[in-house]
Amino acid sequence: MDRIPILKLGGALIVTIQVDMHDRLAMALEEDLTNRIVSTGARGVLIEISALEIVDSFIGRMLDNIAAISRVLDAETVVVGMRPAVAITLVELGLTLTGIKTALNVERGMALIQARLDEDGDLGNARATSEE
């Protein structure tokens, strides 16, 4: 079965969706991402969707699920690269993706995740200091 590759970059997992999503692929991605978040301890998940020609409620629900699962596992999901026509259609469809962080492009999405990793770093330092 086809699977969407998941790349690890520092404390982030990166997925770029290049194919027309169908049910099994969506379910496999949810499962694979969940496993990788746990096995890598990633704090951020970046999902790049610039190749997606539509986002319907099925894909919207998949993105929502991934964001919700990530949150429970202490990782944050950022969806980036949505096409303008897709954004217009999504809003008219009634999907607001309220549970999902979005950013315009990969660079800005990574900056959001990096900010979270930096916070962790500060927290780690604070802990180290208080233990002294």
Next chain:
Amino acid sequence: MPPPKSDVLPIRSGDDVVRVRQATRARAIEIGLSLVDQTKIITAASELARNTLDYGGGGEVAIEVVQAGARRGVRLAFQDKGPGIPDIAKALTDHYTTGGGLGLGLGGAKRLSNEFHIESTPGVGTRVVIARWK
């Protein structure tokens, strides 16, 4: 003038939903819909194809290029022999669902189309027709 093209595609699996999207895109491009209008009609087609699959127990869609005077459009007719929809007004309400979905399919497809007709008879099936004009 060549006769209008019509394709009838089965909707029996998730892969068929992908094929419905691809066929809709081909027709939308053929009549020169703008990128935003293409995206809207493909998204509406995807929602209705999934409804046909999830709620209608599968069915089929007829996709055709239609002409009214100088205007051309894409029309899709979804047909299933499922349980039917007892209360169409309720089914069109956003966030109302009987199947664990987001409940945006019907209402969303209506908003994304220029034309929307639905007929449903409980125990017989459901037919939804949408069109988007250039």
